[in-house]
Amino acid sequence: MSDSCEITGFSKSDIEKYSYLHKYLTNKEKIEFQTPENLEGFIKPLQNTVSANRIHSSETKRRESLLKHLEKSIASKFENSKISTFGSVESGLSLKGGDFDLCLQIQDANQKKVLKRIGGMLKGQGMEKVQIISRAKVPIVKFTDPRSGIHVDISINNTLALHNTKLLASYAKLDSRVKDLAICIKHWALHRNISDSVNGTFSSYAWSILVINHLLEEDVIPNLQSSTDRVLAEIDGKEFDITIDESNALDDSNNKNIAELTLSFFHNYATRDWSNGVVSIRSGKSLSREEKGWMDEEPSALEIYNSDKENPGRMGEHHLAIEDPFDLDHDLSRVVWADGEIRIRNELLRAAEMFGNGSPWKDICETVDPDRLSDMEPVDIFHDLRDKSDDIVRNMLEKTKAEIDSVDRLIDALESERQSTLRMAKAMRGVIEETSDLRKEHKSVVLGLKSRNAEIDEIKKKRDKINSDVILPIHMIEDELSKVYSRLTEELDIHRVPSLNKEKDQFSWFMELQAMHGKAREASELHHRFIELVKEQKEEIKKLKIYETKHDDATSKLLENEPMLKDKNISSKEVNSYDRRVHNIQKALRKRRGEMHKLRREAGRLDAWLRKKSGSQNRGRNSGRGNKKSKPRGKKEDSGPMTLGDISGLLSGMNNETSSKRTRKVSSKKAGMRKMGNLGAHRGSRSQFKKKD
Ligand code: UTP
Numbered sequence: 167m168s169d170s171c172e173i174t175g176f177s178k179s180d181i182e183k184y185s186y187l188h189k190y191l192t193n194k195e196k197i198e199f200q201t202p203e204n205l206e207g208f209i210k211p212l213q214n215t216v217s218a219n220r221i222h223s224s225e226t227k228r229r230e231s232l233l234k235h236l237e238k239s240i241a242s243k244f245e246n247s248k249i250s251t252f253g254s255v256e257s258g259l260s261l262k263g264g265d266f267d268l269c270l271q272i273q274d275a276n277q278k279k280v281l282k283r284i285g286g287m288l289k290g291q292g293m294e295k296v297q298i299i300s301r302a303k304v305p306i307v308k309f310t311d312p313r314s315g316i317h318v319d320i321s322i323n324n325t326l327a328l329h330n331t332k333l334l335a336s337y338a339k340l341d342s343r344v345k346d347l348a349i350c351i352k353h354w355a356l357h358r359n360i361s362d363s364v365n366g367t368f369s370s371y372a373w374s375i376l377v378i379n380h381l382l383e384e385d386v387i388p389n390l391q392s393s394t395d396r397v398l399a400e401i402d403g404k405e406f407d408i409t410i411d412e413s414n415a416l417d418d419s420n421n422k423n424i425a426e427l428t429l430s431f432f433h434n435y436a437t438r439d440w441s442n443g444v445v446s447i448r449s450g451k452s453l454s455r456e457e458k459g460w461m462d463e464e465p466s467a468l469e470i471y472n473s474d475k476e477n478p479g480r481m482g483e484h485h486l487a488i489e490d491p492f493d494l495d496h497d498l499s500r501v502v503w504a505d506g507e508i509r510i511r512n513e514l515l516r517a518a519e520m521f522g523n524g525s526p527w528k529d530i531c532e533t534v535d536p537d538r539l540s541d542m543e544p545v546d547i548f549h550d551l552r553d554k555s556d557d558i559v560r561n562m563l564e565k566t567k568a569e570i571d572s573v574d575r576l577i578d579a580l581e582s583e584r585q586s587t588l589r590m591a592k593a594m595r596g597v598i599e600e601t602s603d604l605r606k607e608h609k610s611v612v613l614g615l616k617s618r619n620a621e622i623d624e625i626k627k628k629r630d631k632i633n634s635d636v637i638l639p640i641h642m643i644e645d646e647l648s649k650v651y652s653r654l655t656e657e658l659d660i661h662r663v664p665s666l667n668k669e670k671d672q673f674s675w676f677m678e679l680q681a682m683h684g685k686a687r688e689a690s691e692l693h694h695r696f697i698e699l700v701k702e703q704k705e706e707i708k709k710l711k712i713y714e715t716k717h718d719d720a721t722s723k724l725l726e727n728e729p730m731l732k733d734k735n736i737s738s739k740e741v742n743s744y745d746r747r748v749h750n751i752q753k754a755l756r757k758r759r760g761e762m763h764k765l766r767r768e769a770g771r772l773d774a775w776l777r778k779k780s781g782s783q784n785r786g787r788n789s790g791r792g793n794k795k796s797k798p799r800g801k802k803e804d805s806g807p808m809t810l811g812d813i814s815g816l817l818s819g820m821n822n823e824t825s826s827k828r829t830r831k832v833s834s835k836k837a838g839m840r841k842m843g844n845l846g847a848h849r850g851s852r853s854q855f856k857k858k859d
């Protein structure tokens with residue numbers, strides 16, 4: 167007998183893993199969710215979740231400055247383009263540390279090419295984790311800005327997203343419970359690892375739509391898409407109804423609090439008959455599958471999940487069907503995989519049950535796989551120093567300073583090598599330019615010699631060929647011709663009349679001699695031309711020698727002024743090799759400067775930690791003595807996590823001793839920020855340390 171369940175097909179371990187879903191599917195009739203005795207008790211923890219996710223003005227500022235930077239560096243590179251923000255940052259439904267969604271609007275764009283170009287540009291700017299996802303429905307380039315820690319997604323011409331963001335923003339403006347519930351649900355989904363469209367669960371956006379849908383069903387908000395005046399927009403040749411009517415209002419909205427709404431949210435979706443309806447906020451109610459034309463296709467998630475785990479095959483579509491409010495052909499559950507669907511349903515049931523039995527909110531949201539969320543946590547830049555003694559940290563600081571000095575010396579050496587190589591290449595170029603006229607003439611003579619040589623060879627060949635064909639030299643031919651001619655034309659001696667045959671022979675010999683004569687004359691003309699050319703060639707060779715001497719004289723005069731070029735082979739090839747060397751030195755310099763940058767940052771961090779420690783010790787002592795001196799601005803009281811933002815205040819008073827002996831000019835207005843620059847990654851001109859004296 168098989169160990170797996172007859173209803174769900176789950177193995178023993180799967181029954182444990184998905185116990186809530188298993189219980190629900192096997193006891194459907196008997197499951198009844200409770201309402202906790204102290205539902206009011208949930209209000210505070212839920213409100214805490216909302217306020218913990220409040221976006222601080224410092225985060226907004228960091229986003230704004232990043233946006234400005236991207237506008238300048240990206241949008242300005244593409245003609246007629248513009249960057250717009252969308253997503254939760256724009257709709258107001260953002261979790262703290264959430265991503266920053268940007269849309270580059272650009273006409274007639276080849277999306278893949280544009281994304282590739284942007285990706286390259288971002289890498290060049292020192293952005294981290296740059297990743298181009300070109301196979302998604304909406305291709306994007308993802309990256310993290312190391313300076314602010316913000317994760318960014320840039321898509322191209324994602325116009326519809328701008329409209330659906332506006333719709334979510336309009337709902338959020340309507341009633342504060344939209345934002346509160348969205349934050350609580352998104353927070354829960356994030357921590358339970360079911361809000362990750364790349365890994366087969368709902369997108370964060372899909373959870374927002376489910377929240378709006380729930381609040382519509384609960385009559386907390388009116389349907390903003392139901393106006394009679396329809397607004398249509400053509401996007402990529404397709405027409406969309408993008409109506410948003412912010413004037414819509416409910417006659418009598420309910421006044422359920424956040425605890426009631428969160429509980430009902432979990433009940434609603436945990437027990438929903440997904441197989442019979444399609445979530446549609448556009449309609450303000452669930453649509454029947456027939457009406458929508460989206461059938462609950464086979465195979466089911468369970469069938470796929472329980473089949474060959476190695477090679478699970480494709481699940482049928484539209485199981486947890488959610489219609490996009492504007493793109494009506496887009497089912498937001500399209501990204502959900504079989505195990506994703508099972509996990510989502512199990513988590514909804516788990517939350518509904520735990521909420522019902524009064525389990526603490528923090529347990530309901532207990533993080534699954536905390537490592538996954540580590541880069542959303544505020545960066546505690548001192549985390550590795552907290553368990554180290556001051557002596558060890560001081561030691562680390564000394565070591566870092568020594569490394570700074572040694573890299574500094576290396577940079578100096580490379581810099582002077584670069585300068586001298588540059589000077590050498592420049593001087594060589596100078597010599598080459600100065601003597602270029604002579605070399606040009608020399609070159610044209612050499613070219614003349616070459617072509618003349620070819621002509622001489624050709625003529626010689628022709629002459630010799632004729633000479634080998636014509637046996638007699640020309641003067642003998644001419645003698646013989648005149649002899650035969652006289653013989654043929656002299657007065658006839660009637661006693662010695664030649665025979666007819668002999669006369670015929672004389673004639674043909676005459677003709678033959680004539681032909682030979684023509685050829686011999688040609689050979690003689692060729693010979694004369696040959697002699698002429700050889701003479702010319704000798705003259706030109708003499709000239710060549712003169713140019714060479716002149717060139718040598720000019721070069722040695724120039725070298726008298728450029729002793730460093732002495733004994734150097736001066737040629738364009740050599741100049742090119744010096745150029746290549748400059749290029750390689752520059753590459754090495756860039757690498758070393760990057761190292762220096764990191765080392766200075768590290769020294770600043772270690773120094774700040776020691777100051778922070780000694781500051782809090784002093785404070786402790788001072789307060790013991792009743793010293794009422796005010797606390798240093800920006801310092802933290804405890805040793806809780808410190809972010810880059812927190813530390814800027816700490817460092818603003820610190821002298822720049824750790825950044826090696828060298829001094830940098832810092833403009834007064836942004837002095838604090840610039841010093842802070844020591845700790846973060848830099849962009850563009852901001853990354854340039856002022857050159858040392
Ligand atoms: P996200 O999934 O990042 O949602 O999609 P979000 O609301 O910004 O959530 P967090 O705070 O980052 O977790 C960003 C935007 O992409 C569009 C929507 O405009 C959404 O607001 N989008 C996303 C779609 O249009 N369709 C989708 O299927 C997913």
Ligand code: MG
Nearest residue numbers: 253254265267
């Ligand atoms: Mg987002």
